[in-house]
Amino acid sequence: MDGIEPYWIWLAAGLVLAGLEMVVPGVYLVWLAVAALVTGAIVFVSAPPVMMQVVCFVFLALIAVFSAKRFLRDTPIVSSDPLLNNRVARMIGQIARVTDAIESGVGRVRVGDGEWLARGPDLAVGQRVRIVGGDGGYLLVEPVTLIADEGTAPPTA
Template sequence: MFDYIQHLTYWDWLALGTLLLILEVFGAGGYLLWIGVAAACVGAITFVMPELHWAIQSVLFGVLSILTAVFWWRRQRSSAKPSEQPGLNQRGQEFIGRQFALHEAIHGGRGKIRAGDSVWLVSGPDLPAGSQVRVVGQDGVLLKVEPI
């Protein structure tokens, strides 16, 4: 085995890179992609310089693996932009500031409003059903309301 490692060729590195990229296709979540790219790069370097010592090839593989992963991580972080729809997937946020009639009276600090096609649990001061309220906040699935 040690004799094999001492005589690595560019085909070995390209095979390793191909294997890692194939494994990436099966759902590694991006972890093996950059290691596979690094192995392919070492294979290309070994093709150009076949006399490169196996220890230098291994160190080069490790350094390139780290560099490619860090490069991609930084590129992803710098290209992330804030959403044009910041309330997307935050149900209830679109109701803040809007007015609704109470569907069920607020007793003991809890009641319900009908908003769109849903009935929402609300918290606020005790009020009879039909009273107009304004949504002023949200705590999970509970909307906070105040009387108008």
């Protein structure tokens, strides 16, 4: 190429890929940027033919991507809210009201502003239930006793 050394092209490509990593969500382009920057350093030192430069970039990109994949897979992601995407688990312990009678173990309950399919003992419309778990798209419920509802202790003898 006239006037431009090949290593400058690789270094510029690496910087552009690193810049795009800031704009595009994910962790993909950074590894290609690393491969391009290392290829640029190799081309600066040894000046291989263009085909060897491309092969070097491809191998370095594969090594970087697979190394990162292995490293990131072994690193656990710690969340401040582990139930963030598990709506059923977030509802365990909440009180709901039966909207469609639970008959033969299946009915509907209202939780907040939504209705959910529910499984539990047969209950009439309007009864209050406590969510105790989930089974696929169903909430597992149990009836709430009057004493637990009022928050009072049972009478002593």
